[in-house]
Amino acid sequence: MASPRLSEKAFKARYKQQFVDPAFEPLAQSIEQIASIAWQAYADSRKSPITRKAGPAFSDPDYDLSVDWIAAHEAVLQAQRRYEDLTVPPRLLIINGSSRSEHTCPGEMSKSFRLAEIARETIDKETKLAVEILDLSRLASEYGRNIHPCKACFSTAAPLCHWPCSCYPNHSLGQVQDWMNEIYPMWVAAHGIMIISPVNWYQVSSPVKLMMDRLVCADGGNPDPSLTQGKDAAKAKEVELAGWDYPRHLAGRLFSVIVHGDVEGAENVRHSIADWLRFMKLSPAGPGAELDRYIGYWKPYATSHDELDADETIQEEVRNAARSLAEAVVERRAGRFRQIGIGLEDPRQK
Template sequence: MMAKIPGTQSLPPVLEPRTGTPSPRLAENEFRRRFLSRFQDPVFSGLRSELDKIAAAAWDAYSNERKAPNTRKAGTAFKDPDYDLSVDWLAARDAIYAAQERHSDRRGPARILLISGSSRSEHTCPGEMSKSYRLTRIAQETIDQTAGVKTSILELHRLTSEYGRTIHPCKACFSTSPALCHWPCSCYPNYSLGQVDDWMNDIYPMWVEAHGIMIVTPVNWYQVSSPVKLMMDRLVCADGGNPDPTLTQGKDAKLAKALELQGWDYPRHLAGRLFSVIVHGDVEGAENVRRSLSDWLCYMHLEPAGPLAEMDRYIGYWKPYALSHQELDADEAVQEEVRNAARTLVEAVMLKRAGKLVSAGGELPAPRQK
């Protein structure tokens, strides 16, 4: 993919990573306090000796920074076949490759991914489902009326209500160099820091296999919801990220900088998929959130399905929040607009798979990348 990687000894000083932020490393007593603080339930009181042993093992992993303790040789599919790659990362890569095969299978169904972006759910503190979920189900019911289409729903509210569901924040490797941002993300899991149960390894294949993607999100403080933003940030590796961690010997920032300056090709791993965006708000921000989502998706070289597939609406504008679901019940126009957005997305996907949807300018080389 790239020219020969120079050795670290020959790299110029200008590539030296900038450092100087305070160390986040903990002393053992503070580490143990934080580790054991999650076992507050009295049911654990009879297990203190066992927990002390587990805490000691966890401290050993932490102090020795064993991020990925289980590895195997990369093999001939990679630039450096002898490099030890995390088995977790390899499994995530295999899942993405299998998803791409499903996406490329002309005999398979048209695949639509519906994303319910609110963090609200009756299974946690709010005690009530979200309007985003209801709108997502309206879209699903509409899409499921078309033969040859398979829908999947990604319920991001599970981040707040389901045990072990986490999307860890992006560590911004891309800002050091795109070559350092691996596809799929290799920052997680990090066992030594307890950064585990990362949901993105399941979410990446859902995006990859899809031919069409619909995001339904509320406006939260003039922005998308927290779960949607976490997912967005972690998808940066899908847009120019490095599919071969051995090129950078894992997370060698200096090597990554050199690779970028040799000429990075910015592989667009999700390019060509079609999208729909539904944004609903209460008082402010709906248009700006819809526009920012659409701009983000277009920037990743996904394609808008059509004007009717993108909408921003207020449901119960300046009405009591307690009555928001009743406002949605009464707003049959919004419900029908969501159905039309779903129909538009399906139609565009069908036309593209049949080779009848022309994306003007799609083959033109971009003079700039990212």
């Protein structure tokens, strides 16, 4: 493949694009100095400039681990402890998958957000469960809020894909401010997850797809980067071929999926999300927790919120999906929700 490396001139030109506002002109000399430092970090591939020794919890205690990854790892461990703590209420994670909001170009909130609010209000009003909202629209409206694309390390060898992901931040490439290190603990702490997504060109929305791809490390990923000496592909292949157990880090959690469209594709998108979750060994909360519907079918987009206002049936269906997820979570906590075959060993690993 062709090298993506930039010349110093090209790198600096691209780096300084963030300072195009004329307000920065008095600081041009300082910006040039900063750009030179950034260029050197890029030229030296200083992906993780601050590290510390892994310590005795890892296979190679002397390996230099990124402090960014260590913080993400500790957050995931804390979330897992929260998940296992029977003294606190079970937790639901409701995800608004639309990128549309009134805080940027579209000028109004999304229907997905409104459906998420209906679900949240139902849980808050009718149960004692804890609820957390993950509003993926902030990717499009909030400064410095990113989900960088998956680099597909898993396809090279499963142990090369670290749990949580160690590909980001990559300070030398400017791939920073990655939201996933906050999102991973949200998923881990949740006993039930509800994903609400619009249909975008027969697919899930862009934010949902980014999140889905970056959750690959939760399904067979390696929790010990020192085992592969970081991103040593040859070492990772050796580890996998020696026998890898493909740990399912989110197994056993329950899910609900709500997909809405305006012309076509809703059922297929619901299937794609639900199939993905099942593959990761999450369990469906029940038939009422999976829903695909059309709002304002083949009608003007300008009146789509009016169509949602008028469609009281889908609003109640969303409430029922939330109720189904909540009930399943409570039953699972009490030991009464049992899915047949869940404990069987899969003879065909990922």
